[in-house]
Amino acid sequence: MHPLNLIRLVPAEGMWPEDASMRPGPSALVTSPIGQAARAESEMITPSTENPTWRFPIHGASDPSSTGQGTTPGSFAHRADIGGPLSFSSPDTPGMPPASMSTAWDFLPEGWTIEAVDGPETGCGGHNQADIGECIRAVPTPGFKPITQLESARLGIVTPEMARVAEREEHLTEFQVRDEVASGRLVIPANRNHLAFDLDPMAIGRASKTKVNANMGASPVSSSTDEEVEKLKWAERWAADTVMDLSTGGDLDATRLAILRNSTVPIGTVPIYSMIIGRKIEDLNETMILETLEHQAKQGVDYFTIHAGVRKAHIPLVRDRLIGIVSRGGALLAKWMLTHNAENPMYTAWEKICGVMRQHDVTFSIGDGLRPGGLADATDAAQLGELECLGELTERAWRCGVQVMVEGPGHVPFDQIEFNMKLQRRLCHGAPFYVLGPLVTDMFPGYDHITSCIGATAAAYHGASMLCYVTPKEHLGLPKREDVKQGCIAYRIAAHAADVALGIPGTRDNDDELTKARAALNWQKHFDLSFDPDTARAYHDEDLDVDTDFCAMCGHDWCSVRISKEIQEFASGKAEGFDRGKAIRSGALTAEQQEILEKRGVLSPEEIHKLASKAKGEVPNEDGKASCHSDHVDPDEAKRIQSETLVQLNTAPAHNLPSHDSIL
Ligand code: SF4
Numbered sequence: 001m002h003p004l005n006l007i008r009l010v011p012a013e014g015m016w017p018e019d020a021s022m023r024p025g026p027s028a029l030v031t032s033p034i035g036q037a038a039r040a041e042s043e044m045i046t047p048s049t050e051n052p053t054w055r056f057p058i059h060g061a062s063d064p065s066s067t068g069q070g071t072t073p074g075s076f077a078h079r080a081d082i083g084g085p086l087s088f089s090s091p092d093t094p095g096m097p098p099a100s101m102s103t104a105w106d107f108l109p110e111g112w113t114i115e116a117v118d119g120p121e122t123g124c125g126g127h128n129q130a131d132i133g134e135c136i137r138a139v140p141t142p143g144f145k146p147i148t149q150l151e152s153a154r155l156g157i158v159t160p161e162m163a164r165v166a167e168r169e170e171h172l173t174e175f176q177v178r179d180e181v182a183s184g185r186l187v188i189p190a191n192r193n194h195l196a197f198d199l200d201p202m203a204i205g206r207a208s209k210t211k212v213n214a215n216m217g218a219s220p221v222s223s224s225t226d227e228e229v230e231k232l233k234w235a236e237r238w239a240a241d242t243v244m245d246l247s248t249g250g251d252l253d254a255t256r257l258a259i260l261r262n263s264t265v266p267i268g269t270v271p272i273y274s275m276i277i278g279r280k281i282e283d284l285n286e287t288m289i290l291e292t293l294e295h296q297a298k299q300g301v302d303y304f305t306i307h308a309g310v311r312k313a314h315i316p317l318v319r320d321r322l323i324g325i326v327s328r329g330g331a332l333l334a335k336w337m338l339t340h341n342a343e344n345p346m347y348t349a350w351e352k353i354c355g356v357m358r359q360h361d362v363t364f365s366i367g368d369g370l371r372p373g374g375l376a377d378a379t380d381a382a383q384l385g386e387l388e389c390l391g392e393l394t395e396r397a398w399r400c401g402v403q404v405m406v407e408g409p410g411h412v413p414f415d416q417i418e419f420n421m422k423l424q425r426r427l428c429h430g431a432p433f434y435v436l437g438p439l440v441t442d443m444f445p446g447y448d449h450i451t452s453c454i455g456a457t458a459a460a461y462h463g464a465s466m467l468c469y470v471t472p473k474e475h476l477g478l479p480k481r482e483d484v485k486q487g488c489i490a491y492r493i494a495a496h497a498a499d500v501a502l503g504i505p506g507t508r509d510n511d512d513e514l515t516k517a518r519a520a521l522n523w524q525k526h527f528d529l530s531f532d533p534d535t536a537r538a539y540h541d542e543d544l545d546v547d548t549d550f551c552a553m554c555g556h557d558w559c560s561v562r563i564s565k566e567i568q569e570f571a572s573g574k575a576e577g578f579d580r581g582k583a584i585r586s587g588a589l590t591a592e593q594q595e596i597l598e599k600r601g602v603l604s605p606e607e608i609h610k611l612a613s614k615a616k617g618e619v620p621n622e623d624g625k626a627s628c629h630s631d632h633v634d635p636d637e638a639k640r641i642q643s644e645t646l647v648q649l650n651t652a653p654a655h656n657l658p659s660h661d662s663i664l
Contacts, residue, residue, distance in 0.1 A: 057091070064500045064508035070515075075503030077461075082176055085430055087185065087206035088502040090462050093418055097426040104150065104184030104429070107398040111141040117156065138182075148361040149190065151401045153182035161188050161201035169208045171505040180207045184394075185430040187403040189242065189266040189363040194300035200264045202241055204405060204466045205432045209504055210495035211466040213268070213434070214240035214488055219478050220249030229258050234481050236265060238488035239531075242302075242466070244268040248328075252277060257299055266302035268365055272329045281332045282339045286349045290356060297360040305329065305407060306353060307367035308346035309389040312337045314370055317382035323373040326410070330369020350393060354400035363403040365434055366390050371410035374442050378412045379420060391427035405432040405466070408459075412438035417455055421463025432465035439470065448474040453490040460498030467491050492531065521561055523547035523586070538593035540586070541611055542603060547586045588612050 056073055063074045078089045085099040092098075105114070117137045138154035146152045152159050158174045162181065165188060166174035180186035186205030195201075204211050214235035218228055228247065235243050242265050247255050252274050260267055275284055275292045293304065307329035315334050318324050325331040333344050346353065357364065370386040372378040390406050397404045406428045412420055417438065424433045437452030438459060444451050452470035460467060471479040471487035479487065499507040510529060517525035523540065524547065527533040543552030550559035589597070589612040597608050 062503045066506045077502045096422045100429040102429045104398040107395045113139045149188045150403045153178045161190050164201045165203040187363050189302040191300045191302045210460045211241035212491040213242045213468045215244045217246035218250035225255040242266045260300045268303040269301050270305040293356045297362050303363040303365045305365045305367040307369035309386045310369035314385050321377040326373030327369045354402045357402045366406050368407040379416045394428045394431045405434045408435040409438050414440045417458040418462040434466040435459045435464045436468040449490040453494040456494035534592045538596040545586050
C-alpha cells in the first residue's frame with residue numbers, strides 16, 4: 001500500500017466531540033490518499049471570532065475567485081493536485097476507496113518503453129514512473145505514427161486540440177492538458193472526421209471544469225431530423241458541452257449526419273441502436289458490430305457508448321432487482337447472451353473494436369449496462385461487478401491507444417454517491433466518469449431534472465467529470481425544446497456549483513460580479529450576468545416594471561439591500577451615470593419574455609401585452625438603444641408612470657389575495 005494511503009484524521013483543537021464515547025480510539029485510521037492535497041494543520045485558517053468551540057475544517061483548495069473578493073474563507077475541498085491522482089477533489093468521508101496510483105502510463109501498448117526527458121515541453125507529471133524520471137516520454141515501436149490524442153500526448157506532442165482546450169480551460173496550460181491526456185485522466189473527444197466540420201475541441205476530466213451532456217434523438221413515434229437539429233442548436237444555446245444522438249427511429253443515418261454537420265460540440269452515439277434496426281438482437285454478430293462502428297466513426301461521431309462490461313456472469317445478479325436492467329444496450333446484450341449462451345460479443349471483440357476507434361480517434365464511453373433503475377437497486381452486486389469489468393476494459397483500451405471515459409449510474413441514494421464516484425476512481429484509474437444524474441429519489445416523475453441535479457451536484461463534487469442531463473420528461477416521454485432547456489439549466493447549475501465547491505480557479509468570478517450588481521441594485525447588469533436573462537427580466541417585470549432601489553418581493557420599506565446601501569457604500573457595478581435614488585424605466589418585454597410570462601399564466605394576455613409595448617411609445621429611441629434602456633427617471637415620476645401610464649399589475653387574484661393587498 002502506498003504510504004500516503006494511511007493517514008490519521010486529526011481534528012483541529014476544539015473539534016473533538018464533547019462526548020468521549022464518540023471519539024475515535026488511537027487506532028482509528030482511514031484509507032484515503034492524500035498526496036499533495038491536504039493543507040497542513042498549521043496552515044489552517046482560524047476564524048477571527050474568539051469562540052473556542054469551532055474551527056474551519058482542514059481545507060486547502062485554491063480560491064474559486066480570481067480576485068479574492070468577499071469574506072468567505074474559500075473552498076473546503078482538497079488543494080488542487082493537477083498532475084496527481086486527485087486533480088480537484090472533495091475530502092474523503094472515512095471509508096472511501098483510495099484513488100488508484102496507476103494511470104494510462106501503466107498500460108502502454110506492447111513493446112513500448114519510457115524514457116526520461118528534460119524540460120516542460122516534455123511529458124512531465126501525471127505518471128507513476130518516478131523511478132524513471134520526473135519528466136518522461138513514451139518510446140513507441142519502430143515506424144509508429146500517432147493518431148489519437150492519447151498517443152500524441154504519450155509522445156510529448158501538444159496537438160492543436162490540446163492547445164484549444166488550454167484556451168478554454170484558463171486554469172490549465174497546454175502542457176498540463178497534454179499530461180492529463182497522457183495519464184488517461186482527461187479525454188478530448190474529437191473524431192478526426194468531425195474536426196473537418198465545425199467541432200470546437202473541449203476536454204472532459206477532473207482537472208477541467210465539469211461538463212454537461214444533453215441527450216436527444218428521434219424515437220419511432222416522435223420527432224424528425226429537422227427537429228433534432230433544432231434541439232441540437234437549442235442545447236448548444238443552453239451550454240451543453242456535448243450532445244448524444246440516441247435516435248431509435250426515423251432516418252438514423254441522415255439524422256446523425258445532420259447533427260454532426262451542424263454541431264460545434266462533440267457528438268456521442270450508442271451504436272447498438274443502429275445495429276439492430278431492421279433485425280433482431282439475436283442476429284447480431286461481430287461483423288455487424290465492427291461495420292456499424294466503422295460507418296459511424298467515418299461519419300465523425302466523437303464518442304461511442306459500448307456496453308461491453310455486461311458479462312454473462314452478471315445476469316443472475318439482477319434477478320432480485322426491483323426493476324431489472326434499465327439500460328437499453330444492457331438489456332439487449334443480456335438477451336443476446338441468454339439466447340446464445342455465450343459471452344457479450346462487445347467484450348470478446350474489445351481489441352477489434354479498439355482498432356476501429358483508434359483509426360478515427362473515437363473516444364470510448366464504456367457503457368454501464370447494469371446501472372440501477374431505482375434506489376432499491378443501487379450499488380448492488382450487478383452494478384459493482386460490471387464496474388470492475390469497466391476498469392479492465394479501460395486498461396485494455398489504453399493499451400490500444402484509445403481514449404476512455406466510463407459511464408455510471410443512474411439512480412443512487414444521496415448517501416451512496418460519494419462511494420460510487422470514488423470506487424470508479426479506484427477501479428478505472430482516474431479515467432473520466434460520465435454519470436447519468438444520478439436521481440436521488442424515484443417518486444417525483446415530471447421533476448426528475450431536479451431530483452437528478454441534486455445527485456449530479458454531489459457526483460461532480462466527489463468525482464464525476466461529465467453529467468448527462470435529465471429532463472422533466474425523463475421516464476415519461478421524448479424531450480421537447482423546453483425540456484431540453486430545463487435539463488441543460490438544471491445541469492449547468494449542478495456542474496457550476498461543484499466547480500465552485502472544488503475551488504477551480506476563476507469559477508466564482510461571474511457569481512461575484514452578479515452579487516455586486518445585485519448589491520448595487522443594478523437590475524440590467526444583474527440580468528446581463530445571469531445565465532437566463534430573459535426569464536430573470538420577465539419575472540422581475542411581471543410585478544414591477546421599473547428598475548428601482550427595490551423589487552416587488554419585499555417592497556421599498558423592507559428592501560434589505562436598499563437599507564444596506566444606506567448603511568454602507570458598496571464598490572459596485574452600478575450603471576454608468578447612475579444617480580442614487582433615481583429609478584430606471586425597465587424595457588418592454590421581448591417576445592421570449594412574453595412567452596415566459598404567458599406560460600406562468602398569472603397575468604392576463606392584456607397585461608402581458610401592455611408590458612411588452614408599454615415603453616415603446618413613452619421613451620424616444622436614441623443611439624440605437626432600446627427605447628427604454630437605462631433612462632433615468634425621477635422617483636416621483638416613476639410612481640406616476642406606474643400608476644398612470646405603465647401597467648398597474650394586479651396579481652392578487654392569482655394569489656387569492658384581496659385586491660387591496662398590494663405588494664407596493
Ligand atoms: S426588495 Fe427584497 S428581494 Fe428585492 S432587491 Fe430588495 S431585498 Fe432583494
